[in-house]
Amino acid sequence: MRAMKLALAASLLIGAQAAVAQQQLSVATGGTGGTYYPIGGGLAEMIKKHIDGYDAVAEVTGASVENMGLVWRGDSDLALALADTVYQGYTGTGAFEGRELDNIRAIASVYPNAVQIVTMADSDIESLEDLKGKVVSVGAPGSGTELNAKALLESNGITYDDFDARRLNFNETADALRNGDIDAGFWSVGPPTSSILNLATTNDVRLIGLSDEEIANAQKDEPVFAAYELKANLYEGMDEPVQTISIPNVLITSSEMDDELAYQLTKMLFEKTDELIAIHPAANDTTVEFSTASTPIPFHDGALRYYEEVGADIQDKQRP
Numbered sequence: 001m002r003a004m005k006l007a008l009a010a011s012l013l014i015g016a017q018a019a020v021a022q023q024q025l026s027v028a029t030g031g032t033g034g035t036y037y038p039i040g041g042g043l044a045e046m047i048k049k050h051i052d053g054y055d056a057v058a059e060v061t062g063a064s065v066e067n068m069g070l071v072w073r074g075d076s077d078l079a080l081a082l083a084d085t086v087y088q089g090y091t092g093t094g095a096f097e098g099r100e101l102d103n104i105r106a107i108a109s110v111y112p113n114a115v116q117i118v119t120m121a122d123s124d125i126e127s128l129e130d131l132k133g134k135v136v137s138v139g140a141p142g143s144g145t146e147l148n149a150k151a152l153l154e155s156n157g158i159t160y161d162d163f164d165a166r167r168l169n170f171n172e173t174a175d176a177l178r179n180g181d182i183d184a185g186f187w188s189v190g191p192p193t194s195s196i197l198n199l200a201t202t203n204d205v206r207l208i209g210l211s212d213e214e215i216a217n218a219q220k221d222e223p224v225f226a227a228y229e230l231k232a233n234l235y236e237g238m239d240e241p242v243q244t245i246s247i248p249n250v251l252i253t254s255s256e257m258d259d260e261l262a263y264q265l266t267k268m269l270f271e272k273t274d275e276l277i278a279i280h281p282a283a284n285d286t287t288v289e290f291s292t293a294s295t296p297i298p299f300h301d302g303a304l305r306y307y308e309e310v311g312a313d314i315q316d317k318q319r320p
Contacts, residue, residue, distance in 0.1 A: 025056040028070045028079035030063035031140065033170035033195035034187075035282050036080045036249075039110065042279035043078070043251075043269075050268045051261070062169075064144030065095060071254055072101040078265075082113060082144030082188065083224045083248040084151070087296040095147060103255045105300035105320070107266055108291040111282040112246040114191045114228050115148050119184040120177060121204035121237065128153065128214060132162045137176060137185035140169040145188040148247060155221040156214050170195040178203055188247065190282030192234050200235040207235070209242040218245055224296055248294040255300065255320070262302025270306070288312050 027044050030036030037058060044056035059076065061067055067079035068089040085095070092100030119125045125134065131153075138160075139145025146167065153159065166182055173185035174195040187193060199205055207230060210218075219225045228246035232239060251269070253262060269276070269286065276283035292312045298320040299307065307314055 022055045023053060025054055025077040026075075027056055027058045028061045028067040028076040029058050030061060030067075030080070030143070031169040031171060032060060033174065033193070034063070035111075035113075035190035035193055035280060036063060038194075038280045039190070039276065039282065040078075040080055042276050042283075045279075046268055046272055046275055047265070050272060051264050054261070062140050062142045065089075065142040065147065068096075068101055068104065068252070071252055072103060074254065074256070077253060077257065078107070079252050080110065080249055081252055082148065083109065083250050083294065083296050084222050085144050085147055086250045086252060087224065088147075090297040104252055104297065105255045105257075105262075105303070106295045106297050106318070107251040107253055107262060107300060107303045108269055108286070109248040109250050109294045110269070110291075111190050111285040112226070112228065112248050112290075112294075113144070113148075113188045114230055114246045115152060115210075115244050116187040116189065116191065116193075116196065116230065117184060117208040117244075118173075118177065118187065118196060118199070118205050119208060121206045123183060123206065125184050125208060127208065128156055128158060128210070130208075131158065131184060134183035135164040135166060135181070137166045137168040137173040137182050139167065139173075139186050139188065141167045143169070143188075144247070145170075145186055148188040148245075149186040151222050151225075152210075152214075152218050152245065155217040174199040177205070184208065190249065190280070191230055192281070196235055200237060204237055205235070207238060207242045207244075210244050212243075215243070215245055222247075224248065224294075248290075248296075250295060250297075253300055257300060257302070259300075259302035259305070262300040263305050264302075266303040266306040270310075292318065 029040030047056035064085040070076035088094035
């Protein structure tokens with residue numbers, strides 16, 4: 001009996017040591033009302049399930065701009081960020097002027113964000129120009145939404161001086177629209193997103209479309225922008241498709257991440273994609289082809305190894 005007790009104690013000790021040996025990865029996401037949080041949470045669950053020796057947790061953050069800093073400083077191991085933010089951070093341009101985050105590397109472009117401009121159905125706002133003189137949420141401070149909103153507006157001759165800008169996160173923007181505190185709000189997020197879905201089930205809302213000229217103007221200033229159609233019936237009461245712009249979302253890490261871990265993460269992402277799609281439909285766009293066509297910075301060496309193994313068409317700018 002004593003021998004059995006000793007064996008059991010030894011087994012429990014070994015199990016505890018194994019649990020301690022699990023290395024935890026942090027995945028920086030965004031607000032709970034957007035797409036980053038469920039996608040990041042899904043990635044964390046997949047890491048626990050498929051990457052031996054690793055655990056993971058998703059963190060709520062201010063999204064793209066903040067996430068770049070978290071990875072750069074080593075406070076997060078992985079993060080989701082918009083492609084324009086990633087490019088600016090890596091090159092030290094735009095919002096990162098003079099702050100080149102040259103250790104940032106890409107694992108993959110996971111899915112595209114669509115800029116969604118929402119107002120109430122009875123609003124007189126029909127276009128970007130109509131935002132002048134209104135109260136408008138441009139996204140949380142330091143978020144990719146704000147960067148995208150500002151770029152889209154300024155490329156079309158509109159600045160924050162033309163309206164009353166509020167910097168609210170997705171859930172706050174939805175609540176402010178519902179309460180009549182703002183006239184319109186920007187989302188840059190993978191559609192459909194929970195905060196707009198919930199708003200549209202309780203209130204009559206309308207999405208503001210962009211003209212061909214407005215899209216072309218935006219693309220001149222931000223080459224990562226691409227035309228994108230929000231499908232009819234995406235949200236309740238949305239009877240017609242709406243034309244807007246999209247921006248790829250990039251899963252980033254540091255160049256200091258272990259090559260084998262980066263390889264296993266990339267392999268998991270593309271070979272277990274069905275698990276991510278089950279969490280959020282935005283992952284339907286998670287393909288090797290989309291990633292290599294749209295990622296604006298170099299891949300991590302470990303990720304690059306996977307792309308080369310599957311015969312992907314890798315651009316010169318995507319090699320370190």
